[in-house]
Amino acid sequence: MLEDAVASIRLHVNHHDPYEEWEKDTRQEAFRVARQHQAQDRVQHRKERKEARARAQQELAAIHEQQLREVQVQLSALNVKKQQEEEVLRTQWKERDRKLWERIDAVIKMEEEKLRVKLEVERKKREEEERVRKEAEEKKRQEEERRCKEEAEKRKQKEKEEEEERQQAEAERLRNERDRAEEQERKALGFTTAFEDWKRARDTLKARPMRAVKADKALKAIWSAGRRAITPKIGQLTNDAEAINKISQQIVEIIRPLQPHPPPVYVALLSSLAKAILLQAETEVTAEKRSAIPLAQVTTNLLCVLDNFADVFWAKLCQRTGGWPVPLVVPSNDSDGTAFNEDGRRKALGYRGEDESLAEYSSRVTGMMRVYFHILVARVNQPLDPVVRLPRYWTFVSRMLKDPQLLDSSVAPQVLHAALDVGGLLAREVWGQQWVRLLSLLYDGVTVGYHGLQGRLIGGPSPEGVAARMRVQLEIERIMSAL
Structure with missing residues (x-):
């Protein structure tokens, strides 16, 4: 049995079957082709994987580049923010320093001002003491001068009053004599x-x-x-x-x-x-x-x-x-x-x-x-009452020119100008050369001085008197130029 089996196996082993050969060749060819296809597939797969890896690497590189840019943008933003924060901090620091120095300067100035005020008070005190001293000396000097001046003025005033009294007494005496001499004539003519x-x-x-x-x-x-x-x-x-x-x-x-x-x-x-x-x-x-x-x-x-x-x-x-x-x-x-x-x-x-x-x-x-x-x-x-008749015009002007106290008033030239403006030309027709002589005396009174007193002008030194005096002068010149 065993030998049969061995013989069968030998036979089977040594037997050359074309189908089996074909099948074997076919399998080998298929295996070879499969291996070739496998090799090609592996090459293709490797190529595809390589390309995929390349694409992936490109994509990854792009992503990395994008991420790098984003990171750079973020870093730039952070840098800007950091710079801004640093600038704010620097500004705050500078402001703090400024305020600190301002407080320091204020304290220094305050102390300096206190010192200045103190020195100023001391200076003013010294000046006030000096001023009081000088004022006292000046007051004493002025008082002395005033006293001397008053004494001199009193002497002059007394002399002037005595002279004026003498002149007034003399003028009163002459006026009384003239009035007594003219009284009968005045009464006869109706003059007052x-x-x-x-x-x-x-x-x-x-x-x-x-x-x-x-x-x-x-x-x-x-x-x-x-x-x-x-x-x-x-x-x-x-x-x-x-x-x-x-x-x-x-x-x-x-x-x-x-x-x-x-x-x-x-x-x-x-x-x-x-x-x-x-x-x-x-x-x-x-x-x-x-x-x-x-x-x-x-x-x-x-x-x-x-x-x-x-x-x-x-x-x-x-x-x-x-x-x-x-x-x-x-x-x-x-x-x-x-x-x-x-x-x-x-x-x-x-x-x-x-x-x-x-x-x-x-x-x-x-x-x-x-x-x-x-x-x-x-x-x-x-005929009207003598106080409202034309002769009264002559009486008015002549009386004015006789009284220095009236002529000294600033009212005098204003009233005289009104008189000349109203009746100056008519008076020339009525009184002729006598009126011209009266105007000559009046003209001297407003330009040179009345009663022969050089510089003692009608109207006095007041602005109103000066202005009215000029109007009188112009009015006299107008009357004379109309002759």
């Missing part, structure tokens, strides 16, 4: 002295008819109605002849109606009329000198027809302008010999209240005097 003219005005004022009228209700009612009718008439004046005559007639009818007023009322209405005229002169003529013409014409018309109006008008004019219409320096005693107190003399000088300045007083007086001068030169058909 300046004091007599002023006394006339003061005596008329002291008659006081208004007191009796105001004490009687019936008389007061008549007077009040007439006064209220007069005032607007004066305010309506224009430089028209027909209107002037019409208003003049209306005023005459108010004051002198068909049924005459009682005498006290008549005089009171004359006083109110004069006051209304002068108040209008104070306001309108001061602003516009041409408004004096119709006002003076109405006044002249009324002076021609109203009895006693010249007395009342003259009294009111002197009451509101002082002694300038006369002209006269208001004396220290009233016309009855009673001494003026300070307020009484100020009223007698024509001042309005305690607060009226000299400039306001001068302007107001000049306005009223301009109306008065227009009255003096007005043409009339009948």
Whole structure:
């Protein structure tokens, strides 16, 4: 059995089967092809893996590059942020240092200021002590000089007063002698002295008819109605002849109606009329000198027809302008010999209240005097009272030039200019060469000095006096050039 099996195996081993050979070859060929395909696949796989690895590496490199860029951007941002933070820190540090140094400097300055103040106080104290010492020395020196100067001035003043008293006494003596010598002639010609003219005005004022009228209700009612009718008439004046005559007639009818007023009322209405005229002169003529013409014409018309109006008008004019219409320096005693107190003399000088300045007083007086001068030169058909006639114009200028005390006032050249402006040319026609000589004296008074006193000019040294003096000079030159 065993041998059979061995023989079978041998046979089987040694047997050459073509199918098996073919199968074997086929298997070998298939194996070879498979191996070839396997080798090609492995090559392809390696190539693909290599390419895949290359692509992966490229992608990875791109990713790495992108990441690198992002990292660089982030690093740049961080660097910028870091720089900003560092800058902020540096700024904060610098600010801290600055504040610290400011505090240090402030403390130093404060200490320096304390020291400076202390030194300044000490310096001022020394200077004050030095100033007080010098002031004391200067005061002592000035006191000594003042005392010496006062003594010298007292001596000079005493000598001057004695000389003035002597001159005044001499002038008074000469004036008294002249007045005594001329008294009979004056009385014969109807002339009066300046004091007599002023006394006339003061005596008329002291008659006081208004007191009796105001004490009687019936008389007061008549007077009040007439006064209220007069005032607007004066305010309506224009430089028209027909209107002037019409208003003049209306005023005459108010004051002198068909049924005459009682005498006290008549005089009171004359006083109110004069006051209304002068108040209008104070306001309108001061602003516009041409408004004096119709006002003076109405006044002249009324002076021609109203009895006693010249007395009342003259009294009111002197009451509101002082002694300038006369002209006269208001004396220290009233016309009855009673001494003026300070307020009484100020009223007698024509001042309005305690607060009226000299400039306001001068302007107001000049306005009223301009109306008065227009009255003096007005043409009339009948003789008027001497105080409102043309000869009074000459009397006014000549009296002004005789009185140094009047000429020293700054009011004098202003009133004189108004007089020359109103009647200077007419006076030349009336008095001829005598008026020229009077103008020559006046011209010397405003350019060289009056009464032969070099440098003592009419109007004095005040700005108002200087300006008015220049106007007088120009007015005289205008009058002389018109000859």
